[in-house]
Amino acid sequence: MVARSERLLALLQTLRRYRRPVTGTVLAGETGVSLRTLYRDIASLQAQGAMIEGEAGIGYVLKPGFMLPPMMFSEEELEALVLGSRWVARAAEPRLASAGADALAKIAAVLPPDMRDMVDSATLFVGRKRQDEDKADVSAIRKAIRLERILELHYGDEQGRVSRRRVWPFALGYFEHVRIIMAWCELRQDFRHFRTDRIIDMAIDETRYPRRRTALLKEWRATQDTPIEQ
Amino acid sequence: MVARSERLLALLQTLRRYRRPVTGTVLAGETGVSLRTLYRDIASLQAQGAMIEGEAGIGYVLKPGFMLPPMMFSEEELEALVLGSRWVARAAEPRLASAGADALAKIAAVLPPDMRDMVDSATLFVGRKRQDEDKADVSAIRKAIRLERILELHYGDEQGRVSRRRVWPFALGYFEHVRIIMAWCELRQDFRHFRTDRIIDMAIDETRYPRRRTALLKEWRATQDTPIEQ
DNA sequence: GACACTGCTGCCATAAACTGTCAGCAGGAA
C-alpha cells in the first residue's frame, strides 16, 4: 500500500541521476516493473506536477528540480517557511526572489483556508527595497560556489577602478541590501570580497579550484575580528 | 489509486476542524469508511509523520500542524526555501528560529545527496546576532494579530518609562535586530509601535478588537511618509 | 521512403491491495 508511492519516488531519483534522455525500457528495468506500468507511473508523476518530458524516439528527461514527499510540519515550522520565503521574495536577488514567491504560492495553494492568511499575514520587512540591480547572475555564482569553480570577474571597485580577476568563491554573504562574494583572489593571493552589484561581467571556469570551499571558509573565518554567524 | 491518499488528507482536514478529541466512530462516519479502515488510515498517517494522538476512552486529537502533500519544486524554489529557512533560523525570535531550523532539517532529510549540500551551503547572514532576548512570546503576538485579539502590554519605552496599555496589533515588523509590533493604542488613540524586546509582560484578551487588521494596516500605511514594503 | 526505436493508449486476465465484518484484548471514566 505504500509500495507504489515509494516506487514513484525511486523513479524520480533514477530519472534525476541521468542527465541525458532515458528510454522507458531502461527505467522500467531499474525500477523493476513492466514497461506498461512504467508509462502509468510516469503519467502519475506528471499528474502530481513532476516536470517530466517524454519524446517519442528519444526518451524521458526530468527538468531540474525535486519532488518533496508528503511531510508534516508543525504550525510554527510552517510559519517559519512562510516567513522565510517572504524574506527571500523581498531581499534576495530578483531571480531567487521570484522563486521564493513561487514557492510561497505553491505552499499557500495547498494550505487549508484558516491557515492561508498566514501567507499574506501582517509581517513587514523593513528598510528600503534594494535598487542596485545585479548585472551578474547570482544563481550562477551560488552554483559556482557549490561546485568549487573558479570565477573570472570583471569587477569595478568602490573607486571605480576596473579589474579582471580569477577568484575562488567559497561563500555568499547576505547583507541588508547587497550581496557579497567571499573568495580567494588569485591576483592578490589573499581573501577578497566582491559586491555582486559591482560585477561588470563574469564567467565560470569549468576547472575546479584546488581547495575545498569549506576549508577556505574556515580559514577566512579565522582572519575575521568579529565572528560572523552561520 | 488516488482515492486513498485523498481520503487521508480529508481525514486530516476533518481532524483539524475539531479541537476536542474525536472518536474513531465519528471520523469513520465523516470520511465514509468503516471503523476498521479508519484505524488503518490513522496508522498510515502516523507512519507518515502526522502527530495524531489516540487515547482509549477519549478519542483522537491532532497536534496543530499541517501535512504538505507531495509537491514539485524547481531547483531555485528549493534554494529559496532553504535560504529563507536559514534566515529565519538566524534572524527570527528564538522559538520561531528553532522552528525554522527544524523545517530546514526536515527538508534536508529528504533531499537527494547531491542537493543536500545546498543546505549547509556557504551562505552568510551578516550583522551581529541579536542579543536582546524577548521576554514576550512573539508566537503568541503573531497569533493575536491573526485572530485580531487585543493585547494588554506592560511596556517600557526608550526613556525607561513603564506603562500599561491595551493595543490592537495588526502587524509585526522585522527590522535587522528587533521586531516591532504595529498597533492601535487605546490609551493614545493613535498608532503606536512597540519593540518586542521592551515588553515586560503581556496578556492576550480573548475579545476581538472591533476593526479588521487589514483595514488598520491600510490606514497605518497612509500615515507613513516612506512606503514600507510588503 | 523504409526501417528501427520510442512514447503512448486501450483492452483484459491475473495478482496484489484495500476494505468491511467479526471477534477479542486493553485502558480510561463514571
Added chain:
DNA sequence: TTCCTGCTGACAGTTTATGGCAGCAGTGTC
C-alpha cells in the same frame, strides 16, 4: 463493575494495480 474507546488479528469480498499484447504516432537513421 460497566461502558466507551483505541487497537489488533483473521478472513472473505471488492477494488485497484499490474503485466502482456496489440496498435498508433512521432523521431532519427540509412
